[in-house]
Amino acid sequence: MREVYLDHAATTYLDSRVKAAMEPFWEGEFGNPSSLYRPGRRAKEALDAARETVAHILHCKSEELIFTGGGTEAINLAIFGIAHMYGDKGRHIITSAIEHHAVLHSCEALQKEGFRTTYLPVDEDGLVDPEAVCRAIEPDTILVSIMYANNEIGTIEPIPEIAKVIKDIRAERKIAGNATPIYFHTDACQAAGALEMDVEKLGVDLLAINGSKMYGPKGVGCLYVKRGTRLKAIIHGGGQENNLRSGTENVPGIIGFAKAFELAHAEKEKENARLIELRDYLTHRLITEIPKVVLNGHPIKRLPNNVNMSVLDIEGEAVILYLDSKGIYISTGSACTSTTLDPSHVILAIGRPYEYAHGSLRFTLGHRTTKEDLDYVMEVFPGIVEKLRQISPVRLEMGQMDVSHPEAFAGQGSKIKVGGKNYK
Numbered sequence: 001m002r003e004v005y006l007d008h009a010a011t012t013y014l015d016s017r018v019k020a021a022m023e024p025f026w027e028g029e030f031g032n033p034s035s036l037y038r039p040g041r042r043a044k045e046a047l048d049a050a051r052e053t054v055a056h057i058l059h060c061k062s063e064e065l066i067f068t069g070g071g072t073e074a075i076n077l078a079i080f081g082i083a084h085m086y087g088d089k090g091r092h093i094i095t096s097a098i099e100h101h102a103v104l105h106s107c108e109a110l111q112k113e114g115f116r117t118t119y120l121p122v123d124e125d126g127l128v129d130p131e132a133v134c135r136a137i138e139p140d141t142i143l144v145s146i147m148y149a150n151n152e153i154g155t156i157e158p159i160p161e162i163a164k165v166i167k168d169i170r171a172e173r174k175i176a177g178n179a180t181p182i183y184f185h186t187d188a189c190q191a192a193g194a195l196e197m198d199v200e201k202l203g204v205d206l207l208a209i210n211g212s213k214m215y216g217p218k219g220v221g222c223l224y225v226k227r228g229t230r231l232k233a234i235i236h237g238g239g240q241e242n243n244l245r246s247g248t249e250n251v252p253g254i255i256g257f258a259k260a261f262e263l264a265h266a267e268k269e270k271e272n273a274r275l276i277e278l279r280d281y282l283t284h285r286l287i288t289e290i291p292k293v294v295l296n297g298h299p300i301k302r303l304p305n306n307v308n309m310s311v312l313d314i315e316g317e318a319v320i321l322y323l324d325s326k327g328i329y330i331s332t333g334s335a336c337t338s339t340t341l342d343p344s345h346v347i348l349a350i351g352r353p354y355e356y357a358h359g360s361l362r363f364t365l366g367h368r369t370t371k372e373d374l375d376y377v378m379e380v381f382p383g384i385v386e387k388l389r390q391i392s393p394v395r396l397e398m399g400q401m402d403v404s405h406p407e408a409f410a411g412q413g414s415k416i417k418v419g420g421k422n423y424k
Contacts, residue, residue, distance in 0.1 A: 003327040004373045008213075008305060008366035009151055009190060010331055014256070015215035015367075021259040022217065025252035033249050034238065043251050050258035057265045058207070058224055059198040066223045066241045067254050071189040071210030074223035075102040077244065078185045078206040081231030082143045083110050090140035090180045096120045096128050096157075097349040099147055100187055104345075107145075120146075125298035126155035126350050134165045137182070141169075144184050148191035148202075152346040152362060153297030154306025156195065159186055163203025183229060189213055189221075193264030194272060194304055205229050209261075211253070215367065216260025220253035275304040275365050282307050282363060282374045290382050296347060296360060305365040310347065310356040314388040319361060322384040328377055331362045 005013075025046065031039030033047050048062070055062040068074040083093065093110065095103055097119045107117040118136045122128055128146055137144070144166055149156045166184045173180065185206035188197070193214035199207055206229065210221035225231060225244075237246030264271075287293050292312040311319065316332030323330060332344070343357030352360075363377075 001327040002376055004329065004369075004376055006328065006330045006363045006365060006369065006373075006377070008369075009154075009362060009364035011212045011218065012215045012366060013368075014217060015260060015263060017263060018216055018256045018259045022252040022256040025255055029251075031251075033251060034240065046255060047249055047251055050254050053258040053262050054222060057197055057261055059200050060224055061227065063242065064225055064227055066225060066244050067249060067257070068221045068223055068241075068245055069250070070212070070219055070221040071187070071208055072102040072221075073245075074208035074210065074221040075100070075185075075187055076106055077223050077231065077234055078208060078225075079103065079106040079110070079143065079145060080234050081244070082183050082185070082206070082229075083113075083115060084232035085230050086142045086181055087113075087115070090142035090182075091115045092118070092138050092141040094118045094120065094133065094136050094141060094144045096122060096146050098122055098126055098150055098152075098155075098346045099145065100151055100189070103145055103147070103187055122155075122349055124351050125301070126150055126153050126296075126346070127298060127301070128157050128162065130158055130161040130165050133162050134169070137165075137169050139178060140180055141182055142180060144182070146184075146186060148186045148188040148207075149195060149303050150297065150346060151190045152344060152360075153308045153350070154190075154302035154364075155297045156191070156301045156303065157186075159202050159204065167203065190303060192261065194268060197265070199224055199226070211257040211260055214260050214264045217253045217256040220250055220257045222257065271367070272304040275369075278365050278369060278371060278374060279305060279307055281371065282365075282377070285374070285378050286381075289378060290385055294352075294356060296350065296352065296356075303364075305369075307363040307365075308360060309363075310352060310360045311385055312355065312359055313392045314359050314385060315392075316359050316361050318388055319384060322388070323380065326380045326384075328380060331364075332360055 029039065029042055029046065031043035033040060033044040051062045051065055054065055066077065068077060091114060093107055093115055095107055095117060111117055120128055120132050120136060133144060146157055146159065146162055148159055163184055166182055169182055183205040186204050188207050189210050190213060192209040196202065205226040207224040208221065212218040231244055233244045233246070235246050240246050240249060283295065286309055287295065290311065294310040296308040296310055297306065320330060320332055343354050344360050347357035347360045
């Protein structure tokens with residue numbers, strides 16, 4: 001049976017070049033980087049080189065990087081680290097309604113400690129309005145956390161514009177004599193390898209990424225912490241990673257992470273162009289060959305590999321099981337919560353009804369995805385939808401949410417119209 005993997009937003013396979021870079025550090029160069037003898041020093045040198053590689057891509061200093069056990073840990077370190085360091089100066093945090101659960105659940109946990117969280121709404125495309133961020137900032141706001149690109153619908157947020165808002169607020173506080181600091185964090189786990197990652201251009205103070213979304217190893221991530229930003233550690237022990245993430249470093253994982261990031265950065269332009277063409281091809285076929293299909297997320301300001309659709313009158317979970325039987329692997333909602341039957345909080349936040357959320361499907365393309373793979377999907381998928389609709393008790397009308405403009409998806413530079421709204 002042919003197998004087509006289209007869930008690269010959940011995780012990616014290990015690039016063979018990354019595996020080769022990691023190989024010496026499993027058995028041969030196994031030293032502890034904290035050791036003073038030669039095997040330890042060699043491990044430390046490899047670790048330092050990996051840190052320099054990542055720093056070069058992010059355009060930051062190597063000492064501004066903290067390696068972690070994944071994206072979730074990096075996000076937790078950023079949010080709890082700021083809250084517990086500056087909680088005596090401010091107790092207010094701002095985030096968006098469509099964040100990954102690593103952010104949302106961290107904020108919920110802090111609320112139990114007496115912190116207040118403002119959850120900013122997004123528009124129908126999933127965009128956060130920088131002006132809304134400005135209006136939400138209070139005198140005791142210490143942290144704003146807005147993701148760079150959404151893991152479900154692929155919408156890319158205006159991070160530099162939000163960063164400017166926060167910079168202006170800092171200046172106003174300084175003039176007013178308000179000593180409460182305010183920091184800007186972004187979850188860039190989905191963006192890494194596809195979008196601009198220069199932290200100076202982005203204007204962020206904290207940025208979290210991980211390896212498993214860019215053909216690197218699982219269980220390793222990184223947090224950029226701008227110089228002068230102080231955090232409280234959440235893992236205590238031997239004081240590794242600038243006393244912010246104790247524990248013996250995962251040397252082979254970090255080597256693999258750095259190599260994966262280096263490759264993704266070097267090949268980004270060519271790969272993005274290829275993925276955009278495939279993404280738009282799949283989108284075009286879905287909306288023209290299957291009735292009652294709605295595109296979720298911004299049609300242009302979205303990740304190159306992301307296609308998120310609500311297929312009306314069916315349950316997304318049922319589609320996934322049928323596709324699985326045909327060797328096609330996609331997801332519904334966030335992969336981290338796909339074992340629950342709760343509707344996607346992201347689809348609800350962009351104003352879609354519950355039925356749209358239950359019928360949302362995410363196709364995320366990757367290095368090995370071909371046009372032939374997508375043709376195979378379209379051989380199988382329409383029949384599955386038709387079969388499920390025949391037994392479904394739900395019959396929805398699309399109304400103004402109709403997406404019926406195949407010319408919209410000829411490329412990222414297109415001028416398009418979706419649901420009566422123009423995009424450029």
